[in-house]
Amino acid sequence: MPLSPEDVSRIADLARLELRPSEEAAMRTQLNDFFAIVVQMSAVDTRGVEPLYTPLAAVHEAPLRLRDDIVTEDDRRAANQRSAPAVEDGLFLVPQVIE
Numbered sequence: 001m002p003l004s005p006e007d008v009s010r011i012a013d014l015a016r017l018e019l020r021p022s023e024e025a026a027m028r029t030q031l032n033d034f035f036a037i038v039v040q041m042s043a044v045d046t047r048g049v050e051p052l053y054t055p056l057a058a059v060h061e062a063p064l065r066l067r068d069d070i071v072t073e074d075d076r077r078a079a080n081q082r083s084a085p086a087v088e089d090g091l092f093l094v095p096q097v098i099e
Contacts, residue, residue, distance in 0.1 A: 002032045 042070035
């Protein structure tokens with residue numbers, strides 16, 4: 001289902017974008033083209049296809065280059081929280097902003 005001009009206005013508002021009418025029309029075309037590609041891709045049966053962690057894995061065996069998971073810095077939590085107005089159990093306390 002193609003996006004309406006109202007849909008594009010709502011998306012722009014949510015993204016905090018200020019679009020001129022000509023930009024809105026171009027954005028609508030681009031978004032509709034994008035969603036058409038998504039619909040086309042979702043029609044492909046991918047059952048049994050393993051996800052790729054790198055596009056190179058489709059061509060040849062590509063080993064993962066992972067580094068050792070070791071601590072490289074000192075624990076500076078207490079020093080970083082010294083200037084905080086409120087801390088409890090190692091967590092920063094902030095005023096509630098959402099009810």
